[in-house]
Amino acid sequence: MVKERLYYENVYKKTFKARIVDNGIDSEGRPYVILNNTAFYPTGGGQPHDTGTIDGVRVIDVEEVDGEIRHFLDGELHSKKEVEGAIDWERRFDHMQQHTGQHILTAAFVRLFGIQTVSFHLGKELVSIDLDVEDVTSEQLAAAEKLANEIILENRPIETKWVTEEELPQFSLRKQLAVTDNIRLVIIPDFDHNGCGGTHPSSTGQIGLLKILSTEKQRRKVRVHFACGDRVLQQLHRKNEALSAASKLLSAPEDGVKDAIERLLTSHHSLEKTLETAKEDLLSFEAKNLLDNKNGNIVKASFTDRTVQELQKLARLIVAENDSVIALLVAENEDRLQFVAARGASVGTSMKLVSTAVLPLLNGKGGGNDTFVQGGGERTMTAKELLNLMENTISY
Numbered sequence: 001m002v003k004e005r006l007y008y009e010n011v012y013k014k015t016f017k018a019r020i021v022d023n024g025i026d027s028e029g030r031p032y033v034i035l036n037n038t039a040f041y042p043t044g045g046g047q048p049h050d051t052g053t054i055d056g057v058r059v060i061d062v063e064e065v066d067g068e069i070r071h072f073l074d075g076e077l078h079s080k081k082e083v084e085g086a087i088d089w090e091r092r093f094d095h096m097q098q099h100t101g102q103h104i105l106t107a108a109f110v111r112l113f114g115i116q117t118v119s120f121h122l123g124k125e126l127v128s129i130d131l132d133v134e135d136v137t138s139e140q141l142a143a144a145e146k147l148a149n150e151i152i153l154e155n156r157p158i159e160t161k162w163v164t165e166e167e168l169p170q171f172s173l174r175k176q177l178a179v180t181d182n183i184r185l186v187i188i189p190d191f192d193h194n195g196c197g198g199t200h201p202s203s204t205g206q207i208g209l210l211k212i213l214s215t216e217k218q219r220r221k222v223r224v225h226f227a228c229g230d231r232v233l234q235q236l237h238r239k240n241e242a243l244s245a246a247s248k249l250l251s252a253p254e255d256g257v258k259d260a261i262e263r264l265l266t267s268h269h270s271l272e273k274t275l276e277t278a279k280e281d282l283l284s285f286e287a288k289n290l291l292d293n294k295n296g297n298i299v300k301a302s303f304t305d306r307t308v309q310e311l312q313k314l315a316r317l318i319v320a321e322n323d324s325v326i327a328l329l330v331a332e333n334e335d336r337l338q339f340v341a342a343r344g345a346s347v348g349t350s351m352k353l354v355s356t357a358v359l360p361l362l363n364g365k366g367g368g369n370d371t372f373v374q375g376g377g378e379r380t381m382t383a384k385e386l387l388n389l390m391e392n393t394i395s396y
């Protein structure tokens with residue numbers, strides 16, 4: 001079984017010749033072929049499958065089912081016997097870098113702090129491990145990252161060895177193995193011995209670089225996001241673009257962006273407060289102005305584009321200033337009409353008379369009590385017409 005897996009014989013094999021030994025369609029209707037040997041790595045051990053072509057037809061998924069490797073194709077394969085396979089090397093090498101980087105980072109956490117990794121995820125952009133610990137300090141993260149990069153920079157060989165269960169005790173393994181046949185050890189001398197069926201470069205230097213990017217607390221675990229190889233450059237490029245755009249917008253040097261944002265937020269909050277006070281002052285002034293122009297004991301006014309909250313504030317200010325008046329306010333907002341009616345403490349008329357009379361005419365909804373009502377509905381008339389109707393309901 002192992003001999004047919006060319007990625008074990010030579011992990012750098014990018015093209016190969018093979019014979020089709022079987023083909024079929026899986027339960028989801030996806031066609032696949034099985035070859036007598038293959039360089040395509042199937043999804044497994046936390047490493048995603050390879051992609052590529054078989055005789056020019058795209059291989060979109062590779063899975064191992066009952067010891068056979070199924071190559072799922074997105075087209076029909078016309079060849080009957082000999083075929084030529086080619087794997088997408090960029091994708092594979094990236095997986096080798098991330099996957100092997102994970103071995104090294106995991107081993108670094110074990111060596112330095114005795115912290116075990118419980119799961120590993122190799123995503124399209126980021127890679128993460130879950131550490132079996134409630135919390136890690138930034139010093140621990142920095143130390144693990146530093147050790148991992150030292151191992152990478154020393155360019156140590158990465159060896160693989162097939163061993164039997166009896167031979168296992170000679171090796172000090174990082175964790176217990178789940179398999180008893182075809183045991184494959186991946187060895188970074190004097191650093192890590194681990195059972196793994198994935199693909200790895202022949203030396204640590206080919207990982208290039210490992211950078212921890214962020215951590216995230218999970219339930220009793222810490223997820224550590226990191227990147228290796230080219231992905232570090234992509235991350236650096238993206239963060240650089242974002243930081244330099246922010247720096248330009250703020251007219252601040254890159255290492256002054258945080259301070260500049262803090263200053264901006266402080267000033268923003270203080271402006272908001274000032275604006276709030278100014279609005280209150282303006283409303284008090286407006287209330288007095290409306291009271292100066294009252295007609296009998298009725299104060300009425302209509303507006304466009306004012307929120308019902310503003311109408312409510314204004315009405316309360318008016319009746320607080322003069323307890324013998326009734327305030328009737330209407331706002332026309334796009335296709336809606338909104339109104340408020342309020343009475344001063346020494347007025348006896350119920351404001352519910354107003355809402356009961358006008359709400360049906362607006363197909364609207366509202367609420368309130370004898371002293372204060374508000375409501376809104378469709379713009380079935382002008383604001384001025386509504387105001388007159390409201391006034392009529394309480395004139396006697």
Ligand SMILES: [Zn+2]
Nearest residue numbers: 186196198199
């Ligand atoms: Zn591995």
